[in-house]
Amino acid sequence: MKMNRLLSALIPALVFIFLAFPLLGVDMSPQNLRLVVSLAPSSNLTLILTAGFAIFLFQYFKFSITRIADVVKVKVIDNNVENLEFKTLFASYWFWAILVISLFAWPLLVGSSTSLDISIKVLIYVMLGLGLNVVVGLAGLLDLGYVGFYAVGAYCYGMLNFYFDIGFWVALPISVFAAATAGFLLGFPVLRLRGDYLAIVTLGFGEIIRILLNNLSSITGGPNGLNGIDKPTLFGLEITKRLKIDKENGQTIYDFFGFDYDRMYMMMVIYFLALIMVFFCLFVINRLQRMPIGRAWEALREDEIACRSLGLNRTAIKLSAFTIGASTAGFAGAFFAAYQGSISPESFIFFESAIILAIVVLGGMGSQLGVILAAIVLTALPEMAREFNDYRMLVFGALMVLMMIWRPQGFIQTKRPTIDLNGESKA
């Protein structure tokens, strides 16, 4: 028994060392067109051995660890029983009032423009997550090319501003409309496809958009992208240090109120704008979800055949979800372009789609609160861990896997009361 346990712990550790050694423990360098192979620096070797030892320990004490985990889990479930208190908390206006006030007071609390920068990025991802949540979480359509719509929105504002000097507030609805049109046009032919086929087609669409942005250099600026995109104005007042948009008659917000320019103020204004936009998205999607169309999205996700036999038009329902999702991405995209001031295809790679999808799934598909929490976790944590640059993404990937194993239902589970007739639910 003891021997068995030792063996079952030793084998994974040895397998790990066997696997890790050739890729982590050996260095290759090309010399005179030949490869020279040498042992990696000892830091890598110790890393392999330490990790191998950690795996051994974990496997050896697995039973005790799982027992502890079970105890913790039971506690979590107990907490869930008291979820009612949470519900009353969420229902109280006081809670929401305090939350909103503290969100608006946030920039005064953090006091540094880097953390505000992260906060703004988080808010952008919250918007994107909310939009994709409609497509994936509510309507159950797997969209892997969501970043394509984000790019459409960003480049729409970017190009309108760059070539025609159109301001943010005028371009915003145009961007939203452009992204929605892109969603509609893509959705129309492909929504007949079954789940995973849809995934690859949308993925391909995202890639096509990125390649086009990269190669249509005369319009989009190619890999360098567009620079010098104007920041949003506030009731006609500019928020940059010097007048950029209307050099003759314009006025900056600082002159108007008699402040001295500080980068912090500008970031604060942008943060407030982002916050308002997030609330707007939340409000619209929340209302939509409670409208017949929103109910139809969820019904379609649960059972397509039942929906059709009830006379719901599945194409229209899917298309509306797709279009709403795309327009939210366009909304976020235009804001992103305005905030960054420059855009390039680099910002719209598949990895972004994957992150947004991870936000939706990790948040617990369909839950808006979950999406917000997950957006904070998935955006702010990697940003804050910038100093551990080498290990940052490695740990990020590993955490994504571990989260899915430990808590597949996401942070916040939304499940309507259901009866399982087959005893086995379909995936």
Added chain:
Amino acid sequence: MIEQAYLFLDHMFNGLTVGSAYALIAIGYTMVYGIIGMINFAHGEVYMMSAYIGFLVIGGMTMLGIDSSLILLAGAMLVSIIISSVYGFSIERVAYRPVRGQNRLIALITAIGMSIFLQNYILLGQSSRNISMQPLISGSWSMMSPGGFEASLSYMQAVIWFVTVLAMIGLTLFVTKTKLGRASRATSEDKVMTSLLGINTNNVISITFVIGAAMAAIAGVLLGTYYGDVSPYMGFIMGLKAFTAAVLGGIGSIPGAMLGGIVLGMTEAMAAGYFSAEYKDVVSFGLLILVLLFRPYGLLGKPEVEKV
């Protein structure tokens, strides 16, 4: 006119070469999808790692004084297949098995996480720069047209085709003739029923991942030495293309993956040759969308009957 034919031949050779690699990698996607219905996003990274391992072995063997290129290639392939297979096995065991039976999105996110992890793992171990080496097998057969146009088929391309055909024949024999192959077909048909008949479906699924990784390893070593260049980022786009090929051919069908790979490779080579190299990906994704519009289940896929 005759020049056109030569040019076409040249593009075709390139297309067949890349297409062979797509087909080999696509098999991993399609078999895994067929058996557990998940998109194994980390498969492209296995391809990338196997190319690294191949380079490592070639480098090591040349340092030992072996310089017969065929032995080098064979050695690299053998070691790469072994290590990659263990990788495929471990990835399934560590990351995918715990989430099996959940919603398919969960498995997808797990696979994406795995892909990010593996890519950064190689970045950490081998740095982010490309590693290049001299092509192992140089030289080519070339056909000169009267007008001076040349269509050349390099020896390396011939080796790639030969090995790919060999691997495909081997796989087909495995799936159709052996007991394990029958078990794997049965598992993809109905997992519960198969396990009722006394087959350990967990092992069958592991075997599927091992075969997929081995095929990716063959492709990785072949293409790595063909281009003479590896980078940690090469797995993603290759995986994407191979997955496209699998879907194009009809996901879940092994002959479909082979056909899809070749079709996609040819399309890309033709698009790059006649149209523009920058837009070859646009053309291939466009082809995918077009095919799916008219044949929503891919070229060789079976339409799935919706049942209540």
